[in-house]
Amino acid sequence: MKRLTPSLTRREFLYRAAAVGGSALLMGSMNAWGMGIASRTTTPPVLAGSGKGKKVVVLGAGLAGLTAAYELGKLGYEVQVLEARPYAGGRCQTARKDFKLHELGGEAQQCRFDVGQYINHGPWRIPLDHQSTLYYARQFKVPLEVMVNENDHAYVYLEDGGPLSKQRLRGAQIKADMRGHVAELLAKSVTGHALDTQLTGDDQRLLLDYLKHEGALDAGDLAYKGRSGRGFATNPGAGLVPGAGTPSDPLAFHDLLAARVGKVYSAVQEFPMHATMFQPVGGMDAIPRAFASRLGGRIRYHAEVQRIRQGDDKVTIDVRDTASGALSRVTADYCVCTVPLSVLRMIDTDFSDGFKAAIKAVPYAPVGKIGLQMGRRFWEEDDHIYGGHVLTDLKGINTISLPSGGWQQKKGVVLGYYHYALDAIEVSGMTPGERTEFALAAGEKIFPAYRASYESSFSVAWHRVQYSLGGWAEWTDAARKSAYPILLDGERRVLLAGEHLSYLTGWQAGAIESAWQQVETLHRRASA
């Protein structure tokens, strides 16, 4: 067996550089040490050589663990995945009929949705920029459908929106009217010669042309008077209803400004939120299921990691079977540990004090979601909203998101809230029943049919979920400087992987790309 030789000098240097905090120096030296593997974002690394005869134990069957095990397996490594839960996926979970969740210190929940109804209470979106996630969906032929992440037809509802408070505004109204008023203002600055020193006459003419189009300004007086994109009061139709329909009146500029709603919508969605966004048909857990069926018996479920020890030439993991209580021991040449840092810091390890401190330095995000099965898709039938997010400042709600599938069917599961930080902490103290009431009381302010249509709920507070203890790693700038490079380097025969070791925290792509990187690192070290 080849000896892995983690240069003590190198690790010492890393700790020192981290303490000094010079990240340019640090990154330069990591490159010099061969740690600066270029991040792969679209396809897994293509590696020479073989892992035959070497065993890797992977801790955790979330996306990072599954990816690492799958790719290492392809390289010829003997792989064993230890997963504490009875299923694969980690935080990538889909709640459907009979799915069980027992939050720490909370009531047990068993999902009572109808067959075919579900909520992705973990990751729920695959952006087109996350080619790594799409890569496996393609490899494993996981059918995808569009996840409607942007819907200008959905409502914005503000309790504290000044003159526009407590109104159901459509996103398109806000967008159209803000753009219209702003275009009018700038167009009049042009014609009033306020921009003569900044723009040539040609550019002014071209700008006016653009503004007329962008703001749908009146060709004559350059005023914004509404547009069909903000919606008609009456739609055009057959017979004698005229083609222009009945136009609806724009919201006043001052009201829009005072309500601060312009910021709700941007013409441009930032990375990685822009369309086209996807979701697997039938639930996000289709992806870990596809991995798991390929890994088969190499995943051991109910296997809770109790202790991690490293010798000179092997790693030893003590495991408790959560079903039988039986204890056992697994040894391997290397270990890829994908356990969230929030959990790892409570496991008995022989990591160095510096490494343990780095693990402890990373806070995890409190995150909560609730799925509400509705007996009638009132948002489609009554409001003609198909998918997307209803944005609101209703305390603790943040968004009410509507399902992007099962179009026009009878029932559907609405995401009743999706909150972080203090909101998540507060609501997580409630029982499942109280959370439901909390969500209904808010939702019915926006949708009259909300409470009457409600049938059953399923909620999660990720910071209270065993083996997760948080939604995702929430790096501080300080921890990125000090802890990140240390964790990235791993310790001796143990490498870490997961969304926490990426700049895509909270996304499956972060977990996958981190695994890709660590597979490459492990293989290089093992082949050295």
Add this chain to the structure above:
Amino acid sequence: MKRLTPSLTRREFLYRAAAVGGSALLMGSMNAWGMGIASRTTTPPVLAGSGKGKKVVVLGAGLAGLTAAYELGKLGYEVQVLEARPYAGGRCQTARKDFKLHELGGEAQQCRFDVGQYINHGPWRIPLDHQSTLYYARQFKVPLEVMVNENDHAYVYLEDGGPLSKQRLRGAQIKADMRGHVAELLAKSVTGHALDTQLTGDDQRLLLDYLKHEGALDAGDLAYKGRSGRGFATNPGAGLVPGAGTPSDPLAFHDLLAARVGKVYSAVQEFPMHATMFQPVGGMDAIPRAFASRLGGRIRYHAEVQRIRQGDDKVTIDVRDTASGALSRVTADYCVCTVPLSVLRMIDTDFSDGFKAAIKAVPYAPVGKIGLQMGRRFWEEDDHIYGGHVLTDLKGINTISLPSGGWQQKKGVVLGYYHYALDAIEVSGMTPGERTEFALAAGEKIFPAYRASYESSFSVAWHRVQYSLGGWAEWTDAARKSAYPILLDGERRVLLAGEHLSYLTGWQAGAIESAWQQVETLHRRASA
């Protein structure tokens, strides 16, 4: 049998009012005559009474004919639909393996796409605003999927785009940079006190706040310096790649203005183009098929209408069987004629001269489309474009549209052009093979893999298609005034319906809503 009493006085009045051209007077009087049935846009009319014992012949099994037959059937009328084609749907067609089309005077085409591949060469989009179309999809449980009608990740490619010519720009780049530059300009007008007379200090502060967000302006100097929404040069990933990725440089404001690309994208999609847009899974013809299976034997195919005659108490239709050549005669109490006006004007009728003139007054749009089966989804694999439209000024192309289904599968059918007017006329003169070459020569300028991936094509020039003779009715303002109300009134026992009798021409919703209106009119007259 009840006698239908179309008041001669009324019709005479209509002709006279149309001649005078006073549409307000006309509409007022039509209301007075009970013709002003409110347009229904969401659900079919709920009518009292029964049509039992009365027979209606419906000419044409397009969406209007199918809707009329289905709704009249529900009311108890005996319904017979005469359809010249061997299938229902009219212009709502889906070309898949073995679909045949023989344009007038052209080469016969038989679609050679792989099983599972198709192109909707007629209607291809169902906007959320078209609740009437969605109504039947819901009633008939036609599975829908999102049709990606807006995709900021798709390219804009201009041959004649000044300084930005012959570049593959992403929609998001153009949007982000135009919004950024414009926001910067207006923000600096605010801070330069150019708007002090127009806005209060409070509103100026709120506007600045909005502009910083909308334009992603630098908080310090209010300059636009790019944003993640326009795309990174390198995406953020795992390992040491920093979170912000590598930013990409904005396009210069002057170049954007000179290229006139700002107008390509609007922050607001006008009615009815905004998301969420749908398509039936597997092809648009799922909708007429659903109607047809419910109407069953009441649709007679291969039934070409040769002659329309009206007596005092019945309508007589002479029919030629296009398969056998046999002639036959159908009589009914009423007729709903949904034959496009472009075709109806060549049929032998005993309509009054005024009615015939009205039928002739409406021009039809030349429209062409081509579907290109590609052996590899290079637009997804190489360019990460998932659905949506590549906009271009390449002569005769207009748009290259990418399929909104079969995500990440091997093959797909691209819409190679979608053109109207002169472009459509010119390209329609080509053979199918020449059209394919025309489309490939353009497409390969944008996508290097375009020609090499091409496998087979299917094209249509709607103005050359028998029984259609055009894409849709293209009303002139003059014809709307003169011919429209006359056609809307029908003549004696014959009522007309179709997209041409709506303000939603070219849309299935227009056909459906027109049928709803004429069903109501017919039932009221028949019950009178």
